[in-house]
Amino acid sequence: MLERVRRSKKSGLPPGTLVHVGERREDEVRITLLDYDRNNLEEKKVTDIGDCLSLKDKPTVSWINIDGIHHIDVIEELGEKFSLHPLLLEDILNTDQRPKIEDFDDYLFIVLKMLFYDKKEHEFRSEQVSLILGPNYVVSLQESIGDVFDPVRERIRAGKGRIRSKGPDYLAYSLIDSIVDGYFLILEEVGEEIEDLEDELIHEPDQKTLEQIHRLKRELVLLRRSVWPLREAVNKLEREPSALIDESTKIYLRDIYDHVIQVIDSIENYREMISGMLDIYLSSVSNRMNEVMKVLTIIATIFIPLTFIAGVYGMNFEYMPELRWQYGYHLVWMIMVLTAFSMFLYFRRKRWL
Secondary structure (H helix, E strand, O other): OOOOOOOHHHOOOOOOOOOOEOOOOOOOOEEEEEEEOOOOEEEEEEOOHHHHHHHOOOOOEEEEEEEOOOOHHHHHHHHHHOOOOHHHHHHHHEOOOOOEEEEOOOOEEEEEEEEEEEOOOOEEEEEEEEEEEOOOEEEEEEOOOOOOOHHHHHHHHHOOOOHHHOOHHHHHHHHHHHHHHHHHHHHHHHHHHHHHHHHHHHHOOOHHHHHHHHHHHHHHHHHHHHHHHHHHHHHHHHHOOOOOOOHHHHHHHHHHHHHHHHHHHHHHHHHHHHHHHHHHHHHHHHHHHHHHHHHHHHHHHHHHHHHHHHHHOOOOOOOOHHHHOOOHHHHHHHHHHHHHHHHHHHHHHOOOO
């Protein structure tokens, strides 16, 4: 399930105070660097943000990826070396941000939600990704090691496509595109789960089915909350003029916008399907209860006259004439069986059975 974070720890602090709001981690921060142009590529791991400062003014494209934002001193050093606004650093450390884009003139700040699907646990996992797009660099910051950017790395290493001949804006587009493509993979998993649940609803729904429906409904709400604001952010990135975004890149951003709309439409369709499945489940349970009650009512109705007959002949009055008949016992049994059988035939004729 998507993680919840506590914002209360920032209560009362002045704006720009750096406090990590999110899951506590003990992992070391990992900083990797990809510096490239059309003909050259340098890839390495660094231990200090200061090692990347020399790339800030190089004509090449530099991708600085930071895995782990729980070490506040690393974020402080990043802000100092790259002259980043304190409120931007505060947003990086607050992992409960909604997707957005902010223009700081010299650089753009983009926040997205990277989503994963755990097949074993059948639940989503969310991670905040912050992108800082500068004149010739992109800084990406993630909560932990592991992302969806490997296809981008492979394209850079192999020199495939346009990425080595484009600027940092195209690199930022490629990273956003990888995150959005991950949403489609999650939606495929959700679609398969919904199909399985539909089969269960038709055959034998139980309490576990209801729990799965509620879990999917809750996670689709959280998924929608993670994706819906991205539409506005990408639209702003595409339409508003910026010296950091080349006109040739905006057509690709328009493609991302279309993909985000598709994701949102799919989420809304799945939410409607889940709501319909919940109604079907409740109707199915109600119908099963009605069937049980109908059977019990028919059984009780058949036994009402039999109970009456048994009650009459169980009074044991001394002068009841039937008590001394030789075949009275057998006659009573015959009457009771015929009464029950006649009522059974009547219920069948009425299609109550």
